[in-house]
Amino acid sequence: MCGIFGVMDERRQMMDGSGIRQALSMMNERGSGEGAGYAAYGIYPDYQDCYALHVFFDNSRDSRAVVDATLEEWGEIECSEAIPTYDQPNLRTTCTPWRYFFMPDPSLAPGSASPERDIITDLVMQINAGAGGAQVISSGKNVGVFKACGWPEDVADYYRIEDYEGYIWLAHNRYTTSNPGAWERPDPFNLHDWSVVENGKITSYGTNQRYIESFGYTCSMPTDSEIIACLIDLLVRRHGLDIDLAVKVLSPPFWEDIDLMPKAEADLNRALRLAYGSAMMNGPFTVIA
Structure with a gap:
């Protein structure tokens, strides 16, 4: 680590x-x-x-x-x-x-x-x-x-x-x-x-890479932090999400936790998980960006 x-x-x-x-x-x-x-x-x-x-x-x-x-x-x-x-x-x-x-x-x-x-x-x-x-x-x-x-x-x-x-x-x-x-x-x-430092390992790297490359990004090094930097650029700059929503996309709450949220909050988190499922990162990891 x-x-x-x-x-x-x-x-x-x-x-x-x-x-x-x-x-x-x-x-x-x-x-x-x-x-x-x-x-x-x-x-x-x-x-x-x-x-x-x-x-x-x-x-x-x-x-x-x-x-x-x-x-x-x-x-x-x-x-x-x-x-x-x-x-x-x-x-x-x-x-x-x-x-x-x-x-x-x-x-x-x-x-x-x-x-x-x-x-x-x-x-x-x-x-x-x-x-x-x-x-x-x-x-x-x-x-x-x-x-x-x-x-x-x-x-x-x-x-x-x-x-x-x-x-x-x-x-x-x-x-x-x-x-x-x-x-x-x-x-x-x-x-x-955006600059990214990471500790740990993203086990969803392959899925995340295919997703980001479908939007025209080219990943030249098999490194988690390169993928994260591209994902942040896509979500914040190109899709217009604020940083709080981008974080929810990359590291979303569990489905069982979403079920316990108030309706408006639960609907938002369900929509983000459904729309951006391939951008979700599986850990364990810690990121500073």
């Missing part, structure tokens, strides 16, 4: 990453030293209107050229640069972390209720499903994900997360069960403004 942690300042007062580093390092018994990650909100005030795309490149110049060209087809790159990193003796570098500050062109998605986010979704799915040696690991505004294979302290020091200030921090210490060498595998998983 993995270690997860989250903190939010409701006044949006900024916190540097030193506290989240210390908090996650106290849960090293919940990890295997083969993956950790952090997500922070509010860290890019100078580019807060841009989508901050964090990308792992497999150290191939060709893969970056392909992503550059793809983004330029769909909008304007405001800034493109390597994410600052600092070599750690216990962390073996297998890719180059990069970031783009990108403005999609909404005119390229006519008829969409949320054209910018539809474009970003399609770009993330297209890049991650390709064989070009690139993986987009975060794609929201004023948010970034930092992860790698290693202990939480090594990953935090590799990115020097104490140099970043955010009003929300999420963290994940991975207890590896598969693909230990893949930098993109540790949580957090991110899509737009």
Whole structure:
């Protein structure tokens, strides 16, 4: 079972990453030293209107050229640069972390209720499903994900997360069960403004994956948190559910508990279970998003 942690300042007062580093390092018994990650909100005030795309490149110049060209087809790159990193003796570098500050062109998605986010979704799915040696690991505004294979302290020091200030921090210490060498595998998983860290196992993964892919999402990694991020995006952004209803869909009450509810509440929960049965997640799991 993995270690997860989250903190939010409701006044949006900024916190540097030193506290989240210390908090996650106290849960090293919940990890295997083969993956950790952090997500922070509010860290890019100078580019807060841009989508901050964090990308792992497999150290191939060709893969970056392909992503550059793809983004330029769909909008304007405001800034493109390597994410600052600092070599750690216990962390073996297998890719180059990069970031783009990108403005999609909404005119390229006519008829969409949320054209910018539809474009970003399609770009993330297209890049991650390709064989070009690139993986987009975060794609929201004023948010970034930092992860790698290693202990939480090594990953935090590799990115020097104490140099970043955010009003929300999420963290994940991975207890590896598969693909230990893949930098993109540790949580957090991110899509737009939603980032997910999870502890446990979703036993309904196959059903949830087929359901989300029926709406055009492409799941490039067999990881629970990727599915959860896509489900939240579908329910909240595309279907217009508020977050409380989305939670009821993903983790609904038992039928016997619904039978004991007042009629209006029971009718709502029955309707959600019937309409979104394939989105329901079976555990055991704990999620922070």
